[in-house]
Amino acid sequence: MTGPILAHLQSRAMEFGPLAGNAVEPERSWQHWKLARDEKDIAWLFFDRQEASVNVLSQDAISELGVVLEYLESKLPKGLVIRSAKASGFCAGANIEEFLGQSDEKEIVSKLQEAHAIVDRLDALHCPTVALIHGSCLGGGLEVALCCDYRLALPDARLGLPEIRLGLHPGLGGTSRLPQLIDPVEAMTLMLTGKTLDARRAKEKGLVDAVIEERHVVKAVESAVAGKLKGQESGFKGRLLTTGPARQIEARQMRARSAEKAPPEHYPAPEALIRLWEEHGSNAKEMRRAEIGSFARLLTTDTAQNLIRVFFLGEKLKKLARSTDRKIGQVHVIGAGAMGGDIAGWCAFQGLRVTLHDPQTETIADAVRRGAELCKRKHRSASETRDILDRLIPDPDNKGVAKADLVIEAVPEKIDIKHQVYKEIEAQMKQDALLATNTSSIPLVELASVLERPGRFIGLHFFNPVARMQLVEVVEHAQTTKAARDLANAFVGQIGRYPAPVKSAPGFLVNRVLIPYLLEAIILLDEGIAAETLDRAAEGFGMPMGPVELADHVGLDICLDVADMLKERLDQPLPELPQWLREKVEKGDLGRKSGKGFYLWKGGEPQKKKNAADPGKELLDRLLLPMLNACMTCLREGIIADEELLDGAVIFATGFAPFRGGPLHYARSRGFAKITAVLAELAGKHGERFAPDPGWNEDS
Numbered sequence: 001m002t003g004p005i006l007a008h009l010q011s012r013a014m015e016f017g018p019l020a021g022n023a024v025e026p027e028r029s030w031q032h033w034k035l036a037r038d039e040k041d042i043a044w045l046f047f048d049r050q051e052a053s054v055n056v057l058s059q060d061a062i063s064e065l066g067v068v069l070e071y072l073e074s075k076l077p078k079g080l081v082i083r084s085a086k087a088s089g090f091c092a093g094a095n096i097e098e099f100l101g102q103s104d105e106k107e108i109v110s111k112l113q114e115a116h117a118i119v120d121r122l123d124a125l126h127c128p129t130v131a132l133i134h135g136s137c138l139g140g141g142l143e144v145a146l147c148c149d150y151r152l153a154l155p156d157a158r159l160g161l162p163e164i165r166l167g168l169h170p171g172l173g174g175t176s177r178l179p180q181l182i183d184p185v186e187a188m189t190l191m192l193t194g195k196t197l198d199a200r201r202a203k204e205k206g207l208v209d210a211v212i213e214e215r216h217v218v219k220a221v222e223s224a225v226a227g228k229l230k231g232q233e234s235g236f237k238g239r240l241l242t243t244g245p246a247r248q249i250e251a252r253q254m255r256a257r258s259a260e261k262a263p264p265e266h267y268p269a270p271e272a273l274i275r276l277w278e279e280h281g282s283n284a285k286e287m288r289r290a291e292i293g294s295f296a297r298l299l300t301t302d303t304a305q306n307l308i309r310v311f312f313l314g315e316k317l318k319k320l321a322r323s324t325d326r327k328i329g330q331v332h333v334i335g336a337g338a339m340g341g342d343i344a345g346w347c348a349f350q351g352l353r354v355t356l357h358d359p360q361t362e363t364i365a366d367a368v369r370r371g372a373e374l375c376k377r378k379h380r381s382a383s384e385t386r387d388i389l390d391r392l393i394p395d396p397d398n399k400g401v402a403k404a405d406l407v408i409e410a411v412p413e414k415i416d417i418k419h420q421v422y423k424e425i426e427a428q429m430k431q432d433a434l435l436a437t438n439t440s441s442i443p444l445v446e447l448a449s450v451l452e453r454p455g456r457f458i459g460l461h462f463f464n465p466v467a468r469m470q471l472v473e474v475v476e477h478a479q480t481t482k483a484a485r486d487l488a489n490a491f492v493g494q495i496g497r498y499p500a501p502v503k504s505a506p507g508f509l510v511n512r513v514l515i516p517y518l519l520e521a522i523i524l525l526d527e528g529i530a531a532e533t534l535d536r537a538a539e540g541f542g543m544p545m546g547p548v549e550l551a552d553h554v555g556l557d558i559c560l561d562v563a564d565m566l567k568e569r570l571d572q573p574l575p576e577l578p579q580w581l582r583e584k585v586e587k588g589d590l591g592r593k594s595g596k597g598f599y600l601w602k603g604g605e606p607q608k609k610k611n612a613a614d615p616g617k618e619l620l621d622r623l624l625l626p627m628l629n630a631c632m633t634c635l636r637e638g639i640i641a642d643e644e645l646l647d648g649a650v651i652f653a654t655g656f657a658p659f660r661g662g663p664l665h666y667a668r669s670r671g672f673a674k675i676t677a678v679l680a681e682l683a684g685k686h687g688e689r690f691a692p693d694p695g696w697n698e699d700s
Contacts, residue, residue, distance in 0.1 A: 032061045033068050034085065042225055043077035048085035055086050057140040057172075058095035059111065065144075066118040069125065079128040079225030082148065089135020090157070091144065096166070099299060099308050108296035112171060116288060119172055123147040128225045132217065133157045133208070138196065143172035146181065150224040152217070153199040153208040160196030166311060167304030167659065169273040171295035176287040179277065182206040185250055188277055192258055192270050244282065251278040266542050266659050269298055302669075306661035313648030313662065314498060317471075321493025324486040328352065328434075328494060332395070332404035334421055336360075339438055340410030341367025342466040345374055348392035349467070350495040355393045355400025364394045374467050401428045406491060408460060410438040413561070418442070419450045426452055434487055436460040440511060441565045444477035444504040455481040458488045461508060463653055464554070471653040472497045477504040500649035503639045506569035509646070510653040511562050512634055513663070516626035516689070518559055519575050521547035524622065526578045531598050532608050537615035538623060542657025547623060548598045549606050552591035556598075560585055572633065573689045622686070625679055629693050631663045636695035672696045 027043075028035040034046040045068065049055045072080065084090045102108055122129065122144070131137075131145035134154040142159055145151050153159070161170050161178065169175055169191060179187040182205050190197070199211045209229055212220045223229050251274050258270035272294045280287035298304050329352070333344040336358035344356040344367060358364050371392050375385040393400070401407055407429060411417050418437065429435065435457045437447055448454040459475025472492045476485050485501065492499035502509045521534050525548070535546020551559050560581065567574045584597070591597030592604070599606035631646060640646045647662025660666040667675050676696045683690035 028068075028071060030064050030068060032064050035068065035071075037077060040222065041078040042221065043072060043080045045072075045080060045082045046085040047082065047091060053086065054088045054136075055084050055091040055141070056093060056095040057091060057144070059098060059115075061095075062115050062118055066121065069118065069121045072125065073121075076125075076127055079130065079221070080125060081130045081132050081221050082144070083132035084134065087135070089141075090131070090133045090137040091139075091141025092136050093139025093141055093162070094171075096308060096311060099166070100305070100312075102299050102305075105293075105296045105300055108299055109292055112292045112295060115172055116292065119144060119147045123173075128227070130221055130224050132221065133159065133199075139163055139170070140172045143170055143174040143177070146174060146177040150229055151208040152220050152224065153202060153211050154214060155199050155211060157199040157202070157208070157211075158196045159199075159202045159207055160194065161191050162194035162196065164192060164194040164269050164273070165307065167267065167269050167301065167307040168295060168298050169269050169276070169291075171291060173288050173291070175273060175276050175291045176280075176284045178207075179281065180284055184247075184277070184281065188250075188254060188273070191273055192254065247278050247281050251275075263542075266657070267303060268301060269304070272298055303659045306659050306665070309661045309665065310648070310651055310658050313644055313651065316644055317498035317500060317648050317652070318493060320489045320499050320501060322490070324483070324490050326487055326490065328405045328487070328491045330355070330400070330404050330406075332357065332400040332407045333410060334358075334398070334401075334407065334425070335410035335412075335438075336363045336367040337410065337412075339462060339464060339466070340408070341370060342464075343408060343410060343438065343462055344392060345371035346466045347495055348388050349374060349378070351391070352495070353391050353393070355395040355404065357395045357398045357400065359396070361394070361396050364396065368392055368394065377467075398425070401425045402430070404433055405430070406434045406436060406487075408436045408438060413439060413441055415442055415446060418447055422447070422450055432456075434458065434484055434491075436488065438462055441507070441562060443506070443569075444475055444480075448477055448479060454479040456484045458484050459504065459508070460488060460492070461510075463510070469653065470498055471500055471510070471649055473508050473510060473649070473653075474499045474501045475504050475508055476501065498648070498652050500640065500645065500653070502649075505634075505637065505639050507562065507566050509634050509640050509649055512566070512639070513627050513630040513650060514654055515559070515563055515566055516574065516630050517623060518547050518551050518554075519563055519577065520623055520626050521551065522577060522581060523575050524619070525598070526580075529619065530609070530612060532610075532612035533615050534619070534623065535608070536612040537620045540615070541620060541624065542659060544655035552597040552599055552601070552606060555591050555593055556581065557585050557590050573687070573691075575687070575689055621678055622682060625675065625682065626689065628663050628667050628675060629679060629690070632667075632693040632695040635664070636693060636698070 027037050032047065032049050034048055036044045038044065047055050049061060129148040130150045130152060131148040132152050133145060134157055137145055137157060137159045139161060142161055161174050163170050175191065178191065186205055197205065197207065199208065202208045203211050210220060254274050255271065262270050264271045276287060276290055276294055280290050331347045331352050332355045333340050334357045336344070336356050341356065344354045348354045348371060356364055356367060368389065371389060372385065375388055380388065407425065409418060409421055411421055437459050438461060439447065439459060440461055444457065444459050448457045451457055458480050459473065461473035461475055463469035463471065474485065474488045474492060489499040489501065500509065506512065507515060524534055525531060531548040535548050538546040563574065563577060588594055589596045592601050595601050599608065601607070631650065634640060635643060635646055640649065643664050647665050650656045650663050651658055656663055676692045679690050679692040
């Protein structure tokens with residue numbers, strides 16, 4: 001055998017061993033697709049996007065698939081197998097870059113009609129077709145797989161239709177084909193939540209026909225092509241839900257559930273998807289036609305364009321984690337309290353070996369218990385939980401310092417305590433190990449003053465709860481080396497989080513912009529505005545929770561400590577807090593953790609009065625604009641490098657209304673001049689804390 005196909009297969013012999021040794025005959029090669037035919041006349045079509053490590057369905061890749069299918073129709077094989085030649089997976093979905101800036105519905109419809117015609121040809125191909133899936137099979141990739149007669153998954157496969165997270169729904173026939181294949185309600189739930197399924201769960205739900213090991217690929221394919229593999233059926237419930245009345249009942253329940261998490265006035269995609277199924281669920285062809293127009297309308301909305309922007313903000317943050325090939329193998333955490341214990345637990349959950357030190361053994365035990373609870377919440381099996389907890393090693397004697405690649409200090413926010421820890425451990429650390437602090441308030445230059453090697457010292461500021469918050473601030477000071485910063489960023493990526501590099505400054509970035517927002521809410525409470533009204537204003541804007549509820553979540557004691565620190569260290573004015581807040585904290589009414597703060601908490605939920613008053617626009621501006629003003633200050637002072645990193649960090653750390661694209665992106669859409677004017681007006685009414693930052697005038 002000669003030619004590019006043979007070379008292609010030989011280069012992947014370790015990945016695709018059974019195929020490489022199965023007398024494969026190289027046949028044709030295109031830019032993104034490679035075709036081979038074996039001795040049993042089964043065609044093997046490899047998706048191998050040119051000059052990329054990940055397959056995505058770009059417009060040219062889909063168009064080229066049409067050319068491939070035309071060739072196969074002229075030389076019809078006994079069966080067709082589609083699989084990826086990328087180690088990363090089958091296909092990560094559409095090329096999202098092609099979605100940016102789309103504003104012409106007619107042009108989008110035309111392109112989608114062409115793409116639908118191509119995948120419909122795959123669906124109608126006159127031979128058995130098999131999608132052989134490993135790794136990621138998402139979005140448009142799964143929609144292509146749904147056009148095949150069979151789906152075989154390797155154990156590492158992950159399947160899903162996550163378009164809803166971009167303000168869209170599937171657009172390549174998935175809204176119709178998935179409910180035809182599996183339980184329609186299960187299918188709609190998958191699309192409405194954007195969740196992914198591992199291979200085992202996908203098999204249970206009927207999304208794949210079999211889960212196989214690589215060594216069994218050829219036999220499984222031959223079995224499918226021979227018709228010996230039983231396909232999936234949606235069953236009685238699926239047939240029942242082809243009736244209009246049944247779909248209407250289910251649709252009402254779907255709307256209610258979706259509206260709780262994604263209000264339709266902010267996120268129109270769930271309602272659009274539900275309406276598609278409700279109106280066209282009994283006619284697959286008509287539903288796919290309607291899907292095209294619906295997708296085109298959604299793609300041109302501000303919501304979709306802003307959520308696509310947020311996707312790329314996340315990608316930009318992820319890229320920072322790839323600045324070095326060095327990895328952290330072992331972590332040592334000092335301080336097993338609420339933050340330290342949960343940091344250790346999360347690191348172990350993500351596959352790292354962790355030693356956890358605290359002078360109080362019962363505190364370590366409590367951290368291990370919380371680690372077990374995390375495994376339960378994340379639906380890990382008994383064996384998986386055992387492996388995770390085996391990696392979380394109690395270390396009351398602090399011996400793990402000497403073996404760790406990274407030491408994280410998470411002791412109380414007292415500079416003398418932290419200095420004592422550093423003096424005790426620095427000489428024991430490996431020469432190339434990184435020392436990090438989880439401080440939320442103490443300047444790193446002050447902490448580093450007792451270190452012999454301050455260059456390897458950095459801040460890793462996690463947010464609570466650690467297992468849910470997506471961002472970690474990577475805080476550098478003047479002496480931090482590039483190698484230390486790169487390794488810290490890489491570590492954050494290793495544990496599945498976004499790194500946000502920031503300079504050491506009072507409050508860093510996130511607390512600096514969040515505290516003015518929370519403090520203004522407290523001032524408004526002091527003025528007699530109901531907590532529910534304030535929260536309604538923020539939630540109406542799109543925040544995941546209002547500032548009063550958020551303060552209770554954070555802890556009123558922590559809010560007060562950070563506010564006092566910022567007031568002491570910043571030149572800019574902050575409001576004077578009412579005495580009753582300090583008295584509340586002294587009394588132990590700290591918020592959610594104590595069961596009482598601004599709200600009374602029961603079962604982990606705040607007890608709010610219903611029918612909150614209409615807050616009005618000025619009240620929203622009083623809450624929101626101090627946060628935007630602080631964002632501009634941080635950008636102007638260089639606390640974070642650029643506007644995109646700032647927007648991404650604030651979204652992923654605070655949940656700032658994602659559909660608005662980030663705080664400064666929202667400010668741009670509203671107009672910097674208007675923001676400046678409203679701030680000046682508020683400053684005249686309520687004081688200098690609203691004085692517009694000079695950066696509003698410097699930027700355009």
